[in-house]
Structures are given as C-alpha cells and as structure tokens.
Amino acid sequence: MAKPMPVRTVAEESLIGKRIPKMDAPDKVAGRTRYVQDLNVPGQLHGKILRSARLHARIVKIDTSKAKALPGVHVVLTAADVDQRPIGVRKDHMPLKGDKVRSFRDEIAAVAADTPEIAEEAIRLIEVVYEDLPPLTDPEKALLPGAPLIHEDKKDNVAMTFDYANGDVKQGEAESDIIVEDTFYLHYVTHCCMGVSGIIADYQPNGNLLLHSNTQVPFLHKREFAEIFGIDPGRIRIIQPPIGGGFGSKLDIYPFEPIVVFLAKAAGRPVKLVFTREEEFVASPTRQPVILKLRSGAKKDGTLTFRDCVTLHDNGAYTSWGATTPFVMMQTISSLYRVPHCCYHTKAVYTNNPYAGSFRGYGNLQATFAVEAHIDKMADALGLDAFEMRLKNAQDPGEVTPQGMHFKSCGFKDCLKTVAARSGFSDKRHAYRVAESAPGRYKRGIGMASMLHVGGGAKIYPSDGCGTILKIDDFAHVTVMTGASEIGQGSETVLAQLVAEELGVPLSAITIVNNDTDITPWDVGVHASRTTFIAGNAAIGAARIAKTKILAAAAKVSNIAATDLTLRGGFVARAADGQVIMDLPKLLRSIHFQDKADLVMTTFYYEPPSKHQDKEFKGDVSAAYAWATQAVEIEVDLWTGIIRLLKVTAAHDVGRVLNRLGIEGQIEGGIVMGQGYALSEDLMVREGRIANPNFRDYKLITAPEIPAMDISFIESMDGEGPQGAKGVGEAPAICMAAAIANAIENATGVRITALPFTPENVYRALSSARGQAKGAA
C-alpha cells in the first residue's frame, strides 16, 4: 500500500508594509539602464535649437543660409518652414517663433546635423535681426494700463483667473477677535532632474511616428502631438525609456518636442535632441512664482473665522500648468483647516519671464507657506499654543468642507499629535522663545506646518482612469501591463507587490511593462500623487480576476470549493489551514494545455463617482486625501544668516504603508526637496534672464546638509485605496518651507515672508527688523 503523501502547509505571508527593493535598481547600480540620453537609433541625426537673444522683440529677419551651407547639416527650420499649431495649456505657444520673441528661451530656428557639434556650429551661423519691444518683467506692472502686451490678442495680459468663495468674509471679519494680514513672496525654483530633457523622433516607413520620450503623460501627449501635426493620434507611438527624474516637469508638451518631430520629418531621418544642463535651466519650466496676499481671522479661543486670499501668478510668456496651480492652492486656503468664510482670487499674468509649469506639490508649497504662517501669528497674538490652535481647527474624518471636499479617511489630528509629541514641540517652542532675547550668536527655533493634498487621484480630466492587462503563463510568470509610468518613484515595484499579494507568487515572478503606448492600457499620466492609488487599484482588479479563474480551475481538479482555496507561496492552498493542495505552475500548465485557460485579464479602474467640481470649484477633486504634519528644528547664525536644519519630525497619513522602503524614500526625498526650496534653491530671474543656469550657482542640497529625520506613518486605512493606501508622492515637499519660516520666527522673533531663506536674505531680513526695532525705540 502506498504511503499517504505527507501533508505540506504553506504559511500566510503578506508583502504589505515590507521593505521591497526597487525592481529596476540592480540594472541602475550596474550602469546598464539606458535612458534617452543613452539611446541611439540607426541613421539618427542630432538636433539643436536656436533660442532668442532678446527678451521681447519683433523678429525682422532670419538668415539661415550660412547654416544650411555647413557640411553635415541636413535641415534648418524656422517658423516659415513648418505647418505648426500652438501648444500648451492655453494654446498660446507656437513651437517655433516667427513673428516675435517673448522670452530669452524662445525657439527661433532648429538644425538637424550629422553630429551635435555640427548642429551647434550651424546654430551659431544663423543670423537673426530683431526689433526690440518694451520689456515686461514685473507681474504687478502687467496689469497697469499701457503695459506692454505679451500676446497682442490678450489685451489685459491676463492668462488665467480663478475665483472661489464660500460663506461671507465680511461676516467672518465681524466675528474675529484678531485679524492678520501679510504679503508673501514665493520665488522661482526649478526641477533639476538629474537626467536632462531629451527626445528621439523617428518616422517609420509606414508613416507612423515613433517617439522615445521622457513624458510623464504619454497618452495625453499622443493626442496633443497629433493635434500639432494634424495626424491621426493612433499613428503615434510613444516609448518611454527609463526617466531620469520627473517631479512634474514632464507633464506638458514643450517646444523642443514638436520641433524635433519637424526636423525628423524634414530630414527623413530619426532625430535626437538632448539638452545641455544650461538649456535645462533656461528652457524647462519653473515652479510657479506667486505674490500672495492673505488676511486671516480668528476668535479669542483660536477658532478660525475667515480667510481672504488674493494671489498674482507670474505666468511668464506662455501658459503651462503653473497657471493652474490655484486649483490646488485654493484647497489649502479653504479646507486644510475648517474656515467658515473664505474667498480666493487669483490672476496669472503674462510677462517676458520664464514660464512656470507643474512641480511636485503644485502650488501647495506656496499656499501652505502663507496659511501656516498665519496660524502661528494668530496663536502668538492670542496667547494660544500654536499646536493646540492647529488641533482645534483641524479636519476630522467624514467632514465635507465648504468647498465640497469629502474627507473619508483623515488622519490629520493623529499627524499633528504624533509630531507634537515626538518633536517635543510646545515645550521647545516656548523655551526657544524665551532664549530668543538672550545674547548669543546662534539661536534655535522649532516650527510646524501641515498639509492637505490629493491622495486618491485628481479629477482634473473628465476621467482619472488607468488600465491593466495581466497575463499568466504556464510557469506562473505574471506580466502586468499598466498605464502607469515609472519616473523613479517606484510605481513598478508597488504594482508588482500588489499583484504578488493577490496571486501568492514571489516578486521575481512578475514583470511590469509600463512604457509603450502600443502595449500599455490607457492612463492619464503620472501626476497628482495618483499612481499607487489609481494604477494600484487597476492592478489589484486584474489580479483578483486571475485569482478567481485559477481557484475555479483548482476547485474543479481538487473537489474543494473555490471559496475554501487560496493562492499562497506559489501553491494553491486550503485557506483555513494553509494545506498545500497543488503546485501553481503545474495547475497553470494543465489549464493552459487542457482547458480554456483564458489567463489574460483586463481591468480599468476609474475613480469612484462623486460630486465633480463645478464652475465655482465646489465639489470633490479626489477619491481620497493625504495629510501630513512636519516640525523642523533649526539653528540660525545671527552673524551670517546661515540656517542649519537640524531635525525634521514628520507624520504622514498615507492610508497604509505598502512598500516601506519606497515610501520612506519618497518622504526623505521630498523633505530634502522642500529643504532646498526653503533654504538654498533660487532660480535668479533678472530682467527675464536666468542668471544662474548651473549647479554651481543654483544650489541643491547636498549629502552633508540633510537633517536628521524622524518619520511616522499614520495608517488611516482608506476604504477605496489599494490595500487601504493613499498617494504620497508630492506630500513630503509641501510643509518644509512653511515650517522653516515658523522656526525662524521662533528662533529670532522675525517673520520673513519672502523665500528663499538664503543666508543673505535672512541676514538682511534680520538686520532690517533690528533697524526697525531700534527706530521704533
């Protein structure tokens, strides 16, 4: 008699919350990853762009004859040579400028040549005759009567306006025991992706257009490219090679992209263009600079009464996403704390300055900077604890704000309490305040700020969907084709993790395909901290369909009900006790060969229905919202204005931690990006010209300068989130400047309302405050 098979069991093991190394990291550390800079296609030419030498001028004449005569030059194009349509958010931007230039970055001509060196030489040989026009570089002057017009058809220089209101600000004022008012100046910074911009355009023999592009929004770009060239979007294929950083910079289409397509078309050859670092500084977008006037009120007990906010956005010469950041800013103004009466008005005005795009946080760094300064200011004036005042006005789960945002999961108060306790906030703030008036060169300060941001997608398009195609082969290898783009943030790993969790297979059994519009399902792009939430839900959906099919087949073979079975450790197992019923690859082989395997799954996840924002900006913009509080401790050198960031204590409501390694990396990176925004980064735009287009003069934070970090996760388990998770990508960068401003005030007694807090700016602000204090005495 045969011995009975020994009973094997497999333990339930979850991947959720584990530290999962990034799947693409081994290639990256080996130098094997090929970015667009590293790609070359057979027959490729090299593109180069001539940019304006003038700030604001009519183009009288462009002479390209010498460039065309240079050996090795294949094509020279100007606006006269191409049939182009305007690009950008307001379609106010021709890729090649024919009539006039509106900023120093403006593209006038382009060359395709055998080598980059020849292309550069050809660019130098192009002669342009300009007729200068009066410049406009001060956004406040853009609205004055008689101001130079940047676009002749925009008679008031206004690119965009946003107006939002709830309640009655007058009533709020009447109910206030204190009213504070300030003007905040938020400066230019730029993304500084380590991988500079680049593209390869390649017309295929069948007339289809193949682009190797760094875009964050491949499907939306297909449509936009098609509109520019007047071709069928279905004939455009976008492949995204691994991308050397995004942070929002690759959300819009920029002139160099259609220009390279024009070059490729004219040359009949593929054309590659990669920016120099200087070009990257000059010709990629900036964070939106803002002049923000805020009035806020509160009652004696600290209850907020109203907020009245007017902002002026320097749009630059053309309209990209920067102009639409009020969409996010107003959410912080109206809904980070409970404010019964609120109004927000903004204008984005054209100037001859560089134009602003989308950048991690999307206006929220600017709005949070102002809102959090006023909480501190009012708390101090009312003699309240700054933390307690925040707690008093903080949102709770279930609230629907006057703007219509519905906070289903909300760990805001837990974020506040966690940070206050772990940083020793209130005691330190008091002690540093007392020490402020004592003599001494070095002063310490602590400051706190919180943020609200979309964490469940962003309904800025009619749909916020993402698709997944999932296939399983007969060796239990799973391929996940997702619309979600990987820009370094780790989406491929988290998606693999979510699928592995459902299917009980190791991560090594999963391949993610995410970079080819001919293969991957439709998606609106990587932005708004949406990928884990939206693409994660889509991936889980496909994995669950697969699981159901596999368990049904296993039930048939084993005579155990599918509901009593599960997938675990590469086996079909009994759910109750983990007893191994069969080997998964073997089952899959048998169903692939003998049954209708049907193991290609498709899903689309769309955000759950909600009250979409109306024309007054009231409604819900996300399926879930992320919350965070950060406290910073600093040391100010009163003699030099140098600020040392000592420690950051952060608590983030992330719904649930999926990949602990990945989420820590996002938060640490965001904190340091926020540190740079506050302390060191300053894109100096002087009369429209960028004065510091290099890493020597544009100072990024380096390894020795980072603070100690204490990061806590608040797991509010969002009901709609994938495994309860919410988005986190943008959140960590948002609070830092606001918290540092509050810490400077705590350390020195001086409120600085203009960024950045570079040593010179801080020193001047402190000196001027001392001067005023002396004058008053």
Add this chain to the structure above:
Amino acid sequence: MSLAAELPTRRIAFTLNGSPKRVSVPLTLSALELVRDLLGLTGTKYACGEGECGACTIVVDGKSLNSCLAFAVDLDGRMVTTVEGVASDPALARLREALVEAGGVQCGFCTPGIVMQAKYLIDSGRATSRAAIQRGLEGNLCRCTGYVKIIDAVAQAAGVNA
C-alpha cells in the same frame, strides 16, 4: 564627423576596467565623451558637464574624478574604472547590493556616479563614519532620495555603524 575630423588627435593607451585599450582621441575630447561616445559605456552619465554634480564620476588610478572635466588624452597610461567595470569586483558587488537593498536608488541617473564615488571612499579608507561618508558624497547630487538611503547603503557596504 566633418568638424571632429579636423581636430588634432593623439593615440593613447590605458587600462579600462581591467582590459588594455588603445584609441585615437581628439585633443579636446573629454574623458566622459571618450567612455560614453567613443567606447559606448553609457553607464557614466552627463548631467552638468562642469564638475558640479558627480554623475560622471569614474575612478582613475584609485582616485575618483569628474570625467566631464578631464581630457581623454590625460587618461594615457592610467588605470580607469567605470561603473561597468566593477561587475567582477566582489567589494563592489557588496556596495551595489547595499544600494539596492537599502533603497538608495530611485530614478537612478545619479547612481553610477554614486557607485564610483562610494567605491573610491571605501577603497581609500575614507568611509570611516556616516559623517565622513556624507562629506565624501558632497559632490554627488541626487534629486530623488534625499541621500538618507544612499548614506545608509555606503555605510553598510563599508561596515560603518555610526
């Protein structure tokens, strides 16, 4: 190639990742262009071209070097290691593994330079503490990670705790 062809060139001989190389290079060619464009080793990255970011770091005769600032002709007679050349180096395998496991990689564009600078710090005995590692990585910019996990990884590979 018409412009490049007019430039004076010189023949150089050096050791690249353990193998002898003989190439003819224009006098103005940078070491970065030599390894990337002439020799096709694209692991070494261009990110600023003026020695400010460290993405192009290579190791020459045991010292780390911004290859964008060095002339190719100056590699004559030297021992050159690029990120591709460390596959067979067990010490480097440990460093690479640490960068992966500790989460020191996000977009990855700065990573080859970090690997080479960390190799230099470890090989030269400079990775003696976290603070020393932080100082040693000052010339390598990273926009994604906030450096924490890069420092963790190098400390781990160097066997440094504090």
